[in-house]
Amino acid sequence: MEPTTQGQAMSALAHGYLNRAGLALIITILAYFLLNGAQVFETAVLVPKWTAKPPASLSVLQGLHAPDLKTFWIVAHSIHEITFLIAIVFCWQLPAIRNTLLLILMLHVAVRVWTIVYFAPNIMTLQKADTDLASPELLAAVGRWRSLNYVRVTAFVGLSIWTAGLLANFQREPLLNQSTPKQFTSMDQRFSVITLGVDNLPAQLAFYKTKLGWESVAENKTIVFFKMNGFLFSLLDRKALAEGSGVQAEGQGFRSITLSYNVSSTEQVDQLHEQFKANGITILKAPTDTPFGGYYFTFADLENNVLEVAYNPYIPQDDTGNMLTHYNIDNL
Incomplete structure (x- = not known):
């Protein structure tokens, strides 16, 4: 095998890895935008309806024809979070992207915990509220839920935009095992x-x-x-x-x-x-x-x-200078 062919093979391996990592990142970005698209739709269309004139407007959430929000959001969030974890795994050799994804995941989990602890229980309570009995506490609960939901959805949308922004520098991100060598000044204490x-x-x-x-x-x-x-x-x-x-x-x-x-x-x-x-x-x-x-x-x-x-282009090294193997030389 000619050296140029070997170099092309090594480049193809790196290119293949980047293609897989990029595809995983694009899939999770699409899943995130679809998730947030549904949240924006809910916030812009559904929430104004059931918060318009409580308690009567709460009937939108009740009855046989009420939307099954619990099941929908469990499935939607599960799909997104699975694709997000897959993207982290596939981008693991890209340190900057991996670390940013981990940070976004931490923030996403924080908002999800807020959703599970506050938003989900409260809307389930409102789904069971008496639509004929108005009270100051009920009106305050509905108004507070609506206002905080704007903050929550804005946070999710911001995180999805941040995730999408990773694509801008994706091709310039070096692979971990092909990272820029440390500053070369003298001969290290090793043999190869x-x-x-x-x-x-x-x-x-x-x-x-x-x-x-x-x-x-x-x-x-x-x-x-x-x-x-x-x-x-x-x-x-x-x-x-x-x-x-x-x-x-x-x-x-x-x-x-x-x-x-x-x-x-x-x-x-x-x-x-x-x-x-x-x-x-x-x-x-x-x-x-x-x-x-x-x-x-x-x-x-x-x-x-x-x-x-x-x-020697036929002998790959790790980041510490250890020899990994020797590429095939049958055709040299």
Whole structure:
């Protein structure tokens, strides 16, 4: 697989995730607007009717033909809240959107609790009120319910508009596992890939697989990768490893092993190269492109052990620099 193809595959994965998250967000926004549309209709049409001239107007809520508000709102709110929770799950890798959705959910729950504690019990009481018996308490209760309902519906509508506003910056929100790297200033205390140079790769591969029971994550005719605990261990032809490191394969110049420090961009390779040169570190091989789209340079410690700083598009990392795996290299 060509590096550009691999990059396209990675981009497709991110694009697919964003599509699913976006769809979940759009569905919950639509559910919220439908819910609030019903609430606005109730507030603008139904509430004025049954609050017009109480207690006589309360007959709108009573009798065989009265609307079943309790069942309707239980179903409507349940549908919206289920879609909202699904949207949070699907947007979990988008920190800003996820956190905003959680905040909106908290505020929504607060208004819902207010609805359950005050509005629902009071309207159920009014549905049972005597339409022939007027009292100051009844008139006050109806007026208070109507006034507070305006506040409640306004809060719900505001939350739905806030939720819809998340779509404006949706495409610019980075995935959590593809977030902007922390400020790059120097080499962290870690290694990414340990490569052992071998004279007989098939024999060594058979040894690690059959004798040790290891399983490779990627391999071809010249190199094999094993996923370890947070880093990769690889076997590579000894001469190829020496040539790639800029040293001789025999004698004191090469120890048959390199330690690789992987970074997330070619710019970071160049940055460390300039930094190491300025610090007087021996550079064995200047920054070099690889046929598969990588970029690296090698340097030596005081005892001529070979170390490498590399960018490899086939090796994804987590946010702490741990190696996750190695993408398939059969076609390289």
